[in-house]
Amino acid sequence: MPDLSDVAAVAGVSKATASRALNGSGLVAAETAVRVVAAAARLGYVPNRAARELARGRSGIIAIVVPTLDNAFFTPIIAGAQARAEEAGLQLTVAVHALDAAGAFDRLARQVDGFLVVAPRGNDTLVASSGSAKPAVLVDREIDGMTSVVADTASAFGTLTTRLAAEGHSRIVYVGGPPGSWQDRQRTAAVRDAARQAGSELTVLGPCPATFTAGVEVTPAVLETGATAVVPYATSIGLGLLLALGTRGVDVPRDLVVSTEPTVIEALGLEHTPAIDVDGEELGRTAMDLLTRQLDGQDEPGRQVRLAVPVRG
Amino acid sequence: MPDLSDVAAVAGVSKATASRALNGSGLVAAETAVRVVAAAARLGYVPNRAARELARGRSGIIAIVVPTLDNAFFTPIIAGAQARAEEAGLQLTVAVHALDAAGAFDRLARQVDGFLVVAPRGNDTLVASSGSAKPAVLVDREIDGMTSVVADTASAFGTLTTRLAAEGHSRIVYVGGPPGSWQDRQRTAAVRDAARQAGSELTVLGPCPATFTAGVEVTPAVLETGATAVVPYATSIGLGLLLALGTRGVDVPRDLVVSTEPTVIEALGLEHTPAIDVDGEELGRTAMDLLTRQLDGQDEPGRQVRLAVPVRG
DNA sequence: TTCGTTGATGGAACCGGTTGCAGAGGACCC
DNA sequence: GGGTCCTCTGCAACCGGTTCCATCAACGAA
Numbered sequence: 001m002p003d004l005s006d007v008a009a010v011a012g013v014s015k016a017t018a019s020r021a022l023n024g025s026g027l028v029a030a031e032t033a034v035r036v037v038a039a040a041a042r043l044g045y046v047p048n049r050a051a052r053e054l055a056r057g058r059s060g061i062i063a064i065v066v067p068t069l070d071n072a073f074f075t076p077i078i079a080g081a082q083a084r085a086e087e088a089g090l091q092l093t094v095a096v097h098a099l100d101a102a103g104a105f106d107r108l109a110r111q112v113d114g115f116l117v118v119a120p121r122g123n124d125t126l127v128a129s130s131g132s133a134k135p136a137v138l139v140d141r142e143i144d145g146m147t148s149v150v151a152d153t154a155s156a157f158g159t160l161t162t163r164l165a166a167e168g169h170s171r172i173v174y175v176g177g178p179p180g181s182w183q184d185r186q187r188t189a190a191v192r193d194a195a196r197q198a199g200s201e202l203t204v205l206g207p208c209p210a211t212f213t214a215g216v217e218v219t220p221a222v223l224e225t226g227a228t229a230v231v232p233y234a235t236s237i238g239l240g241l242l243l244a245l246g247t248r249g250v251d252v253p254r255d256l257v258v259s260t261e262p263t264v265i266e267a268l269g270l271e272h273t274p275a276i277d278v279d280g281e282e283l284g285r286t287a288m289d290l291l292t293r294q295l296d297g298q299d300e301p302g303r304q305v306r307l308a309v310p311v312r313g
Numbered sequence: 314m315p316d317l318s319d320v321a322a323v324a325g326v327s328k329a330t331a332s333r334a335l336n337g338s339g340l341v342a343a344e345t346a347v348r349v350v351a352a353a354a355r356l357g358y359v360p361n362r363a364a365r366e367l368a369r370g371r372s373g374i375i376a377i378v379v380p381t382l383d384n385a386f387f388t389p390i391i392a393g394a395q396a397r398a399e400e401a402g403l404q405l406t407v408a409v410h411a412l413d414a415a416g417a418f419d420r421l422a423r424q425v426d427g428f429l430v431v432a433p434r435g436n437d438t439l440v441a442s443s444g445s446a447k448p449a450v451l452v453d454r455e456i457d458g459m460t461s462v463v464a465d466t467a468s469a470f471g472t473l474t475t476r477l478a479a480e481g482h483s484r485i486v487y488v489g490g491p492p493g494s495w496q497d498r499q500r501t502a503a504v505r506d507a508a509r510q511a512g513s514e515l516t517v518l519g520p521c522p523a524t525f526t527a528g529v530e531v532t533p534a535v536l537e538t539g540a541t542a543v544v545p546y547a548t549s550i551g552l553g554l555l556l557a558l559g560t561r562g563v564d565v566p567r568d569l570v571v572s573t574e575p576t577v578i579e580a581l582g583l584e585h586t587p588a589i590d591v592d593g594e595e596l597g598r599t600a601m602d603l604l605t606r607q608l609d610g611q612d613e614p615g616r617q618v619r620l621a622v623p624v625r626g
Numbered sequence: 627t628t629c630g631t632t633g634a635t636g637g638a639a640c641c642g643g644t645t646g647c648a649g650a651g652g653a654c655c656c
Numbered sequence: 657g658g659g660t661c662c663t664c665t666g667c668a669a670c671c672g673g674t675t676c677c678a679t680c681a682a683c684g685a686a
Contacts, residue, residue, distance in 0.1 A: 003671095003672060003673085004672065004673060005672085013635075013636085014635065014636045014637075015636085015637095015672090015673080015674090016635075016636060016637075016638090016674080016675075017634080017635055017636070019673065019674060019675085020634095020635090020674090020675090023674085025675095027633080027634070027635090028634070028635085029633080029634060029635090032634080032635085046423050047672085047673070048367070048671085048672050048673065049366075049372070049423075049424055050363050050364075050366035050367040050372060050671080050672080050673090051363075051367050051641090051671070051672035051673035051674090052672080052673055052674075053362075053363035053366075053641095053673090054361070054363040054364050054367050054640095054641045054642065054643085054671090054672080054673075054674090055640080055641055055672080055673045055674040055675080056641085056673085056674065057641070059362065059363060061404070068392075069382075069388035069389070069391055069392045070385070070388060070389070070392075072383070072385065075382035075383060075388060076382070076383070078382055078407065079381075079382045079383075079409055082407060082408070082409055083409075086420075091374070091406050091424065092406060092407065093374075093404050093405060093406050093407075094391065094395060094405065094406075094407050095395070096392055096395055096396075107399075110314075110359045110361075110362075111362050111404065212552075212577075212580065213576065213580040216580045216581060217580070239525075239552070239556070240580070242556055242559065243552070243555055243556060243559060243581060244581065245559065246555065246556060246558065246559015246560060246565075247559060247564075247565060247581060247583075249562065251560075252559075252560060263526065264525075267525065267526040267529045267530070267553070268529060268556060268557065268560060316641095316642060316643085317642065317643060317644095318642085326665075326666085327665070327666045327667075328642090328643080328644090328666085328667095329644080329645075329665075329666055329667075329668095330664085330665055330666070332643065332644060332645085333644090333645090333664095333665090336644085338645095340663080340664070340665090341664070341665085342663080342664060342665090345664080345665085360642085360643070361641085361642050361643065362643095363641080363642080363643090364641070364642035364643035364644090364671090365642080365643055365644075366643090366671090367641090367642080367643075367644090367670095367671045367672065367673085368642080368643045368644040368645080368670075368671055369643085369644065369645095369671085370671070
């Protein structure tokens, strides 16, 4: 396993020059640099991550902190972040903090260069302070002063509600998400506004955990309202609704329109059913981009990015 | 940020002794060790991972390679492995290899101490060779000579089929999984055997990707067989079936029994419906245990563990 | 011709741990 | 009392890079 001295020897230069050449420091004569790079390639040299990390004082590791992996909303975010991390030569480690977020941060803070924080719920100050030790990017939530990227689902939920109302749904149900969810607050407000402006009657149910079981359980309450359209906080809740409605013989979408996401709508061939299309991978990619820019000093903390969320169907 | 010399100074010993004390080498007098540990605790000392890694020549990083995160079967495995890794003081990095598994291994092999390989499909020799550079544990698949842990779903599928037959289902459908899936081969064989022995007629459909869309799409074919019970390869396929059956007005389970997993059965209140209960987290935990034992030299490669899978309902 | 600059390079310290080896000191045996 | 062995400890080398600083050659200007 060749090391930097081997490369230097083959190229006929010192370790120092070899290091500079391979890192493109610009202080090396072009011709020398070419020689070094060629030598490295010939030997199949791969830098030792640990040594580099020790010398540079940076680990090259980013942690993405998620509350759970059981939620299909989070996994694309991880996948997107992972892809970008790989491109940037960084390792991504996934930390699941069911409850003990603070503990997870403390343990990891010394080990990583930065955090991607997916913390849909919980106290603002707590979340903010957790990421204070190292650069952090908050995903799908906004807190003043923290860099963040969110999918603008609030607008999308508003649009979707407006559209439903325009199609004649005068009674609409919104099934709310988990208690304390930042996105749920945004969405509830947006749906309320849209319904009021369109003159539709809105019932807000919930809170519900983002699971299909919760969707099943909330079904009777939804039917009781006599609504003709239901907008669930999460796709998983929507799936639960669809399943339960099926076993109860309710005709979807004739008797009740259930908005979920495009793949579901399409697979089931549902008509007259609007759906919001959140690109989780893009969320992950953007978050990682924001973090690397911050690590490179190209960005100040505090930048807030909103990704538009299309409404389909 | 305290370092080992600080700890040593406070404890009144040398770096060497401090290091040994903190790593429990046993060469340190008990009383000295206590002093060092106390000093470390007081200073809030956290060892520098990079330095340790460089000195030891091991990275303390394990990679878990999964084909995708979009499949709810894999995520609990990751969660379980993650939990165990944390206990063992190891970092876990998640590598997603949609297609390019070999590439993922090459890139990572220098960076990590070992692999957890989740590769349900694909060629045996390819999978086996991928993990050859570093210790590896294969998850939910068996290949001769490789350490592995599998959920014994084949037996469970057999039991489940037997039970369905015993309850009077003389026509059963098995909806097969993705092409080339190792588990699918095992399950198909087990289901075939059980059906034959019980004298039930079995139709095997598929192959199907493990998605709920595939479940929706296969529904007409299932209904066409006239079967009264269907056993899908994956929960996601089962959910698709249930959704599509609901929109078609088929009464589940009266007209057709769909076996899925306990949470689904329970949430929907389905009766007469057996379900297999795979503990994905246990799979992940066991895999990580096997790997750490191998890294510590306590185990030889090649050990194969099978976890029993209960059939409920 | 000589001096000051600039650009390229090398020497060596350093990052923060681990570990081989040697040595100090005490216990035990002859 | 002297020698041997054992236990515990410290010194210093080492892991493989990065980077500060000094050096040196070449070149333009005075």
